[in-house]
Amino acid sequence: MTAIAARVRLPSGGGVHLALALVLVIGAVIVAVDGGNLLSQPSITGILHRSAALGIVAVGQTIVLLVGSLDLSVAYLISLCSLVAAETMAGQEGMVLPAVLAVLGVCVVVGLVNGLVVSLLRVNAFIATLGMALLLRGVIDDQYDGPAGQVAQGFQRIGYDRIGPIPVAALLMGAVALVAWFVLTRTKLGYRIYAVGGDVEVARLSGIRTAPVVVTAHVLCAVCAGVAGLFLASRLGAGTPTVGTDGGYDLESIAAAVLGGTALAGGKGGVVGTISGVLLLAVLDSVFNALEVDPFFKNVVRGTVIIVAVAVYAVRTRRPR
Amino acid sequence: MAAPLLAMRNVSKSFFGNEVLSGVDLDLRPGEVHALVGENGAGKSTLMKILAGVHEPDSGEIELGGEQVRFSHPSQAQVAGVAIIYQELTLLGERTVAENVFLGREPSRFGVIDRRKMETETTRLLEELGERSFTSRRLVRQLSVAQQQVVEIAKALVVDARVVVMDEPTASLADHEVELLYKLIHRLQARGIGVLYVSHRLREVFDLAQRVTVLKDGRLVSTTDTEAIDIPGLVRLMVGRDLESFFPPRESDIGDVLLEASGAGHRRLRDVDLRLHAGEIVGVAGLQGSGRTSLARALFGVEPFTTGEIRVDGRRTRITSPRRAIKAGLGYVTEDRKSEGLALRQQVRHNALLVAHALHRSAGVSVSELLTSVELTGGPDSASREVRFLSGGNQQKVVLAKWLAVRPRVLIFDEPTRGIDVGAKFAIYTLIRALSAQGVAILMISSELQELIGMADRILVMRDHRIVADLPGDSTEEAIMHAAVHEEAAP
């Protein structure tokens, strides 16, 4: 198994794909016994829809985790982006492009600040991005009391349209993941992200300037959060100050990435695993919805699944010396 | 005489007001191996790091191929053709060989990596280095230390280095691997590359180098042709005094059996029979990978024996964890003191008492007495310093103090003098002798045969995870090597 993995270079954390398949099969059987159909087209569409926002954020989170950092500010950033997008658009089709640019601008600034504070001021990423989260929260709380702005009619289609059975949202997630995958596995930047995350001192001694790599990773992560914010704005039709925190996107994106085999310490993992991790959580949600389980119970199972999955993974990969 | 490839002139560097290099000159000719020696703290690594662009010199000049250079980041040194092979390998375990070899220098177009070129180039380089035991796609963490060293050298070749600096490259290599390294170095020389070779092993200096530079306390002592000097002469330059009797004489009486293993084994080790007597020093020799460290770890309960039996003081004892081993009276000075022996950010005091704390035992003596007993003396606050600020030799003394605090009956040493300078080595040998004189049974693993011959009463030789010979302490190096290498040497 390890030998095969080494030869064909399965993304590390191959176990998550297996887990996803298992959950899908077992879930389908349970739902079928209950008289439903998990694999029906509406249900699958629902799963994909449900994954989109978390998937997009988690892809960004994977990038910062790989570089050996993390980003706890994404949840508030998502809220802020949804507000910026909806307010800039104010319902006009013509303002979609400026709104998107404004959101990207905000994200680049936030990502830059996060990255610079982490790499140049050498503030621990946990604290740096937690501080950024508080900062964004302050700005949001100060400026907004509730939903604000309105997205353009056409823009809403991102949130709801489908091409065949596949929601545009899922395509968006797929596109973000594909770009991230390409960057990480095929470009110099990607190689450097793995190198810096693997061992920052080794990277430096090998002639890599590490600070720009860390900063770029943070900007990419923030941009992903922005895309998720745009998507959520299109889905809700307006900007919402709590959309990011209600979704728990900060911690759940980290959980999804780790579920997908990305090492918290950096340098190991990838977006393919992350997407599987996100889908796994979405399938679980769908199963619970189909079974009409108490929503609070979902959290309990979610927490348990995250712990158990990572435990199984940790025990499996604990190398016998 | 060829013009120097590299010339460092009057280089000085201070950290926080401490001058660690002062006015050092050094030059390197094409195709030359130039050894750099000195005790720990003499300034070798600082000099090396200045050359690598890790530190910037406070003053002085560096010329490379006749041009003046100034590095403020390792990438600039690389571009200029300086490659460093650090003592601790600078490789990423989770990346492939090819990815490591080209780390920071990946061939690419518009930022997109040419993976095929990377792999074929790596394969070519590995072949050039005579390495065929692994492919460019293997993950580095799956390789042995020696194989990783080859990757490290390939990495140096990729940058088209004109100057290669090697810091203690043999520290983790077994003898036959050292031979391979020698060959690699000769190939580098043949290409006209200059090699700056930093080592504590003086024999290597004479094997390889044409010239040798001695540093002491951050100053240049001398640069001489190796033909014009011998080992004692070099030691004198390094330490500033003679080290006539390098190994202190034996003075212990051998007593009863303290530790006995019979038919012990586990997944890898087989049929281990051994007896350690009170006051005895038993050496363990063998090539890298022969199972020496596994033996120590099994005895100490890190990876316990699953078969056979262990007796301590005649009593049958099950040692299933280090804690149990310690309770049974064992201690273990590991080969890698930084990652396994010390909590580097804690004070000397707390490291010295760590085992005592762990067992909720009192050391019975004060910390200062404990530190005096390992000859670790310093200012009044020496016990409050964080261990990471100590030299390698003094760190090793702290490790020793940690065990002495619980008065073990059996002490296992794994490469006790690795990376320790000549002066401190002598102190460690003296301490080991003193312990055995007090009746402690000592098992001493070492790659340095002279050390074993000088210290041990008996020498066990390991091969293929077995003990294959039990030789007297005054055996010749040839006899030991013979047993370590040859099939038929087993008694």
Next chain:
Amino acid sequence: MNRSLVPVLGVLAVLLIAIAFVNPNFVDPPVFLAFLKRAAPLALLAAGQYFVIASGEFDLSVGSLITAEVVIAARLINGDADATWWVIVLLLVIGALTGLVNGTITTRFGVPSFIATLGMLLILEGAVFLWTDGAPRGALSDEFRMFGRNNVVGQIPWSVVILLLLGVGAVLLMRSDFGRTLMATGDNARAAALAGVRVSWVRTTAFILSGLSAAVAAVLLGGFGGVSAQVGRGMEFAAITAVVLGGVALGGGRGSVVGAMAGALTVESLFTLLNLLGVSGALEYAVQGLIIIAAVAFTSRRTDEHPRPGRGIRRGRAHHSVLK
């Protein structure tokens, strides 16, 4: 004195002086004691979190543990004074058990504590609301609320006495064999294990202490603020922030428990000062965020010395990352 304490005590002193300057009443014993009373839960939580962080781990579950504890207490006591004492004992047991589970998952199954305690956070949150059907019910008794609200004698609040006693206890604990082995474990777990330290048990104990501190904080917060589903929200981050402000580096083996508690007082005095200055409640977060980043940037400048030497793959620990 421990050098890592200098920056936090400096910052704390500056803040306290600034508060006294804005509000001269602050130096009156009752006002100052009221401040300490407000700060006590976070300070205790920071002390608990300190053990976990010093051992090289994280505990993200304390916030939802506090919520769970308060909600459980309200429902079980339901205004009945007689139930107070056994419920408090039960709360402590729940806190210790939560820590035990966190520690076991982390040490025996090798789940990074960040993930293990994050999972615990979700579980506790879900479980409590599942049990209460979404809204906290019941009420705390006056006896229960006494600890968070009332004074022992004169003007000295229970909270302050508890904080002092447990604080002294924490300091003594760090000076004991346990404290030394805890620091060694956080600094270099491998070396500690080879020196005979029961690393798993030490870390698990740290989690148990953190869980216990959350239980005590819950009693104080329940008494002080009353029952709500929001009571513990964000407390884990506040505690971690306090610990880090106190000069304790994430990653383990450094800093002091006094620093952690001083960090909590710093956070609390920052809130007080911002309030006094009339910074809007919303912007308070923004200012807090800025100050935290600045303070940590400042302390990491002060305490980080040489660039680290090259660490090869033989030492697999990525120190620049807080997570393992």
